[in-house]
Amino acid sequence: MLKNIWSSKCICLNTKLRIFNSNVKSVLLYGCETWRMVKSTNRKLQTFINTCLRRILKIRWTVKVPSEEIWRLTKQEPIDTQITRRKWEWIGHTFRKPASNTTRQALFWNPQGKRKRGRPRSTWRRNTDDELKKWGTTWHELQKTAQNRVRLRMAVDGL
Template sequence: MKMSVDGQRTGLQWNPSEQLEDLDLADDLPLISGTHTHIQRKATRSHEHSQQIGLRRNVGKTKVMRLNTKTHQPITIEEQSLEDVVKFIYLGSNISTGGGADKDVELCISKARHAFKTHRPVWLSSQLSRNTKIRIFNTNVKSVLLYGCETWKTTKSIIHKLQVFISNCLRYILRIWWPNKISNVDLWRRMNKEQIHIEIKSRKWGWLGHTLRRDPRNIARQALDYNPQGKRKPRRPKSNWRRSTLDELS
């Protein structure tokens, strides 16, 4: 990647003196650019340099996601057009064009539900104590559910979905099945658990402190002060909209 972007300025203006060209981890390589010309040039150069050292990019697994762009010209590698997508998975997180964390939370709940079903013999075992089951639940299920929650933009809907899932799991562990009933407050008190939004806030503060202690040149540290390029379209005042609508009706 250093050879591919050396001498080029084809990324996003990250700070006054640097541009963000790509994010790399193992074989996951997202290229970032602000124009179609730049991303095409970067994709071609990275593909050519990869071939020089014996690597070949899988065109079928390479995707393109566009954000706030007017052009729909395809990105090509070896005359093959790359598929346009509205979401993709990177480092276990769901990245989508709409932003927000709803899709990511749904993915985490799905993974956590599978993990919970896998441990069904544990939950039904009479040889394990309640404390042991809760510890297994925290390490094998809850950790999957809250993976990456430090960067989520949480809403009431998201908190509700997470809390409902955890409450259902705890009821199953305690064998509180219909027609038996218990309030959520009593359930959390019996299991010595805090509400999920409190734990997420605690994790966010911990992650923020860890990030602030990083080197100022670290990408995660710089992201806290990043000011995106471009301008938002001005919203049309409601008063003008109402006035124009009344004029049209009259």
């Protein structure tokens, strides 16, 4: 539906990118804070966004332009970075809620029972724990950091 806007010569590049970020990307990434990120999902999202950006820049599919160059021209960043930033901002927001809040309690919920045979599935919690290990921090330290919005924002920007 936005094909006419992307191909329009009357609309400048900045306006097209603002429309893309506000209408396309915001709808595409709605609720991404709670997704479990796997490589296939990440790849599909990044492919779609790169395709849209190529249309906005009027780069034909036959022309080989690296994705990094497209991101630089449009001042975008990789989708996994954006999703990670949104997730940590949401976690900080959730930690500032009262302890009785259902959303906050869900962060620490551990389902009981037996699981199926085979390798355990990648879950949101496991992905988040892995990211915390990379940072060298714990949930308890993150809870303390989240109470101060400025410190949390600096930590998230350090991704």
